[in-house]
Amino acid sequence: MGTHVQMTMIAVACVVSLLAPCLAQDVLVTVQQGTLRGAVVTSVLGTPYISFKGVPYAQPPVGSLRFQAPQPAASWEGVRDALEQSEMCMQPVSGVYHVGSEDCLYLNVHVPMNASGPLPVLAWIPGGGFTNGASSFNGPDFFIEEGVIVVSLQQRVGALGLLSTGDDVVPGNAGMKDIVMALRWVQQNIAAFGGDPDRVTVGGESAGACSTSHLIISPLADGLFRAAILHSGEAVSSWGVGADPAVRAFRLGEALGFSTNDSRELLEFLLAQDAADLVTHDDQLLSPEEEAQLPLLVWMPVIEPDVEGAFITEWPATALKEGRFSRVPVITGFTSGDGLEPVSRKQYLDDAAALQQLSDSFVAAVSPQLHLPTPQQREEAALKLRDFYFGHENITASDAQALVDMLTDLGFGEPVDSTVRVVANHTDAAPVYYYLFDYRGEELGNTTYGTPHATQSSVVFYLQYLPILADPESTFGRLRSTMTRLWTNFIKYETPSPEGEEIVWEPFDNSNLHYLHITDTFELKQNVYKERMDFWHQNIPL
Structure with a gap:
């Protein structure tokens, strides 16, 4: 086990020499909320590394916290197991089925064993059209070989993550604020895993790249990362911001049998519904005119009213043109067949x-x-x-x-x-x-x-x-x-x-x-x- 990582972690259940890692043994590390138990696992290339899965970075967004900005994770007593992948955030499958849970604000931390620290960190946001995605999608194996800590994020998606009434009742962007909360958790805790909070790169693919682009613009995320990597997505994309978000919210209420023009009445109704019903009616939320358009996402980040804690309050193109964005190095590009x-x-x-x-x-x-x-x-x-x-x-x-x-x-x-x-x-x-990815292999x-x-x-x-x-x-x-x-x-x-x-x-x-x-x-x-x-x-x- 690398010297810095071993000194940072409390390896009570994993007594090893520097030359002989203990596979399938426990490793303990203490973060601000309490002590976590992770495990030594093996990558697809046969390399041992330390994995902590299902680490809470926020409170479960259930009950009155549904649709709201995330709250910091609660502390716990004793040792909490971080050995199993958490459920993905509630999301549709083929439109009418669903998988996942509302209790889903967890991340994974994967730590190289034989690299000297403090180690650089990659925090990755999955894609999925703002409707799907999970922290389990992106295996850290190849970055582990290069001595990089990989933090795999997941955040609320679909209506549960992006519904907005267009006012201060449900301002919107709860899922985007989840990502900000996760990055704050990384800043506060990554040193305990042997990571360097001053060398955090955030990135993502598709909707995750679009989210990363928004992070570069959002004042909420300023200072939480020093660089960014984007795979096929930008905030200024036609699918990067949703227009008239309240229309979708009220249509969802109607799809579930409730008609109103009052935001608070709608919120009270939606809070009383089963979470699965909120993510399996997307096919009823587009008008015939919208259905005829080129593929249009149902849920997207929104321009919020200028209230405390807003994620974005202006069009991304305006912010970029007028210089309101974080000065961080960026890798960005697209593929020759993204279309x-x-x-x-x-x-x-x-x-x-x-x-x-x-x-x-x-x-x-x-x-x-x-x-x-x-x-x-x-x-x-x-x-x-x-x-x-x-x-x-x-x-x-x-x-x-x-x-x-x-x-x-x-x-x-x-x-x-x-x-x-x-x-x-x-x-x-x-x-x-800037890159163009144009590899044509089978x-x-x-x-x-x-x-x-x-x-x-x-x-x-x-x-x-x-x-x-x-x-x-x-x-x-x-x-x-x-x-x-x-x-x-x-x-x-x-x-x-x-x-x-x-x-x-x-x-x-x-x-x-x-x-x-x-x-x-x-x-x-x-x-x-x-x-x-x-x-x-x-x-x-x-």
Whole structure:
């Protein structure tokens, strides 16, 4: 066991020498709330590490705490077992079923055994469209090899995490505030695990990346991390903030048989409902007009009224343009086929009728997603967008690549590209390392039209739902090794290319427009998808 970790932990039940770790034995560590019992486990690569699972970072958000900001975790007497994965937060499965529990505000802490500390920390937020996700999704195995503590977070999702009445009754963003509470817990307690609270990097994929982007902007999260990593998601995405959130809240009440226009009456009703009923009616919360739009998330972060404890009170683009964001180094990027996710959700490549509906009602489907101030401007821009990507009247299956490209740019590429350009306009901004993930190996599934959504996570994490092990000398094995090293460099040194690193990854600025193109190789290039991004910046500026 590494010297610093052993000295920090109270290893009462695990008496070991520095050369002989005790597998499957208990390890005790004391945090502010009490003493935790973890265990020595083995990674998929055969490396022992110390794991604490199901660690409470907040009180259970049940009863009167439903929909409210989280409260600090309570203390306990004696030793609390942290040996089993907690239940995920209550969430739907296939729309009508549910899994998980309301009592779900727990995190996991995974600690390398043979690294000298204090150790750098990666706190990771799972994806899931703000409706799903769990701390068990992202295996820490590859970062453990590099001497990084991995803290796996989970937070309330769906209605339980993002419902808002648009006023001070339920301001909203409870799930976002859960993440802030978890990061505060890390700051207060990570030193007990041998971690360095001054070297915490926060990150996430998809909705987790969007959440990370919001953390960079939110005053509540200021000072809780020193760097950030984003996999395919930005706060300025069309799905990054929900408009008119109260509409969803009152529709939920109606779906459950209660109609009112009073926020407090609605809250009292929803507090009396079974939690499962609150997460299994999402299919009733979109209007027919919204259903016809490109994939629209039901629950998203919201702009809150300016009340005490608000997570965000202004549009992210405004905050970024006016410099109201944390000056922390960032790795951010997207995949060449991020648009495959909305294409799959709408079944455009499998359902000819769905594709024809998009073709027939393109402006109505696309224009609400465009960040322009008036309906007329959005409709005019949608027509230009259609002409740019398709160039003819009817969209057919032969346009599959153009469709994936358009949806990649709409939901992911343009928001990332615009964000890095806006941030780079601020001379005091910290460096931003921009990438395009474009690996086309079979390990990631069907890459015919691009690298699937957020699959960069399946390279640097051992994902529960996509477990990939590979020969270290294979193409994918070398990709994993190199990406993990670059990401680890960033976590340790705030740059992926410290002195001695063979891959030179220059930060982005608005004169060189550098990005790292990741395929089978790693190549520094300029001006990602120039023609496509130029179109967006000229016609649909942020």
